[in-house]
Amino acid sequence: MTRTSINRPYMWLAQYYDQLFLSFRSPMDAARQRVLGRILPRVASACDLACGTGTTALALTREGIKMFAVDLSPAMCRLAREKAHRARLPLRVLCADMRKFRLPESVDLITCEYDALNHVQCRADLRMVAESVARALRPGGYFLFDVNNRSGFERYWSSIFWAEQPGVVVVMRNSHDCRHDRAWSDIEWFIREGNLWRRRRERVDEVCWSSDEIRRTLHEAGFDRLRAWDATPFFKDNPLIRPGCRTVYLARKASA
Ligand SMILES: C[S@@+](CC[C@H](N)C(=O)[O-])C[C@H]1O[C@@H](n2cnc3c(N)ncnc32)[C@H](O)[C@@H]1O
Numbered sequence: 001m002t003r004t005s006i007n008r009p010y011m012w013l014a015q016y017y018d019q020l021f022l023s024f025r026s027p028m029d030a031a032r033q034r035v036l037g038r039i040l041p042r043v044a045s046a047c048d049l050a051c052g053t054g055t056t057a058l059a060l061t062r063e064g065i066k067m068f069a070v071d072l073s074p075a076m077c078r079l080a081r082e083k084a085h086r087a088r089l090p091l092r093v094l095c096a097d098m099r100k101f102r103l104p105e106s107v108d109l110i111t112c113e114y115d116a117l118n119h120v121q122c123r124a125d126l127r128m129v130a131e132s133v134a135r136a137l138r139p140g141g142y143f144l145f146d147v148n149n150r151s152g153f154e155r156y157w158s159s160i161f162w163a164e165q166p167g168v169v170v171v172m173r174n175s176h177d178c179r180h181d182r183a184w185s186d187i188e189w190f191i192r193e194g195n196l197w198r199r200r201r202e203r204v205d206e207v208c209w210s211s212d213e214i215r216r217t218l219h220e221a222g223f224d225r226l227r228a229w230d231a232t233p234f235f236k237d238n239p240l241i242r243p244g245c246r247t248v249y250l251a252r253k254a255s256a
Contacts (some may be wrong), residue, residue: 009204012189018053020163020170025055027234027241028113029094031146031248032056035229039109039142046109047136049098051114054091060111061089063163069093069103099128106138112145115246118183118206125208130221141255145224145249146231150178150208152245157183157206167192183209211227215251224254 010017020210036043043065048057051069053076061067071077074181077095084091098112098141105242110133110136120126133143148157153176161172176183182205182237189200207219215226235241 004091007086010071010073011075012191012200012202012205013187014053014073014079016144016165016189017076017079017167018055018168019168021163022055024238025114027231028056028146029059029233031172031229031234032111032113032144034234035144035227035248036109036142037039037252043108043142044129045107046111046206047103047107049101049110049112049133050114050119051080051093052114052125053077054083056111056113057093058083058087058089061091065081065109066107067091068103068107068154070096070098070103076135098166099125099132101132101136102133103136106141107136108138110137110141110143112143115206118147118148119204121207123213126213126217127221130217130223134221134223134253137189139253141253143218143249143251143253145251146246147214147249148183148206148208148246149244150181150221151242152209153181153206153208154178154247156240157185169197182206211247215256218251222254225252226250 021071045066046060047068047070049070051057051071057067057069064217069080074095077093114142157174157176159174163170171188173186184205187203190197191200218226224248227250230243231246231248232241232243
């Protein structure tokens with residue numbers, strides 16, 4: 001071990017995200033297909049918000065949708081651009097904060113997957129995200145997202161997750177404080193550099209939003225319909241996800 005350093009979140013996570021976590025993303029594909037079923041064929045343009053390494057944005061690009069992708073992490077944006085370049089797919093990636101992002105044109109659909117919305121830290125931020133999403137959508141456009149709920153924090157943000165792949169080991173110490181609706185993961189990386197293993201740290205914080213807070217915030221931002229699905233059926237191979245832990249939402253921006 002040589003030395004330690006603390007990084008902005010989603011720097012090391014970005015670098016090893018696909019290697020370590022890609023297999024955990026398939027439930028979100030199932031949720032998207034189920035929830036967007038009849039809507040997707042009518043979607044011509046869309047944006048994946050908090051796009052990570054661009055997996056969803058590229059999947060939708062492959063369906064013929066004109067895609068934008070937004071993420072705050074420069075490392076995630078770089079990886080998404082590289083993946084698009086390798087796949088020879090047109091994807092415009094914008095490095096921006098989901099609270100303030102602006103797209104060059106309005107789109108039919110915005111997705112925000114894998115509890116990215118839990119990453120905003122206060123109600124005012126949640127409101128900013130809802131307003132930015134509403135501004136970016138055409139009237140009648142849809143916003144698809146999923147969140148961890150309080151019972152999800154209690155159930156799976158309380159243990160140590162550990163994974164190992166060639167050249168990298170990650171230990172995530174997950175904790176929560178349900179009285180304040182917060183959870184966090186202190187992440188330690190051990191990354192092989194020649195004969196040495198370098199240790200790195202970063203931290204991800206999440207806040208959970210009740211369905212009432214989500215409903216009110218979206219309504220105030222101009223969404224007139226909200227449907228919710230419990231995510232358990234999409235995560236059937238994951239015994240940690242039980243009813244109430246995670247919810248998938250679909251909101252519709254009011255028509256003009
Ligand atoms: C759990 S990952 C999910 C990534 C991707 N949506 C997926 O399904 O794999 C959360 C993502 O949210 C991004 N993020 C966190 N806060 C953000 C913000 N304020 N604005 C934009 N992106 C943000 C992180 O950089 C990270 O890529």
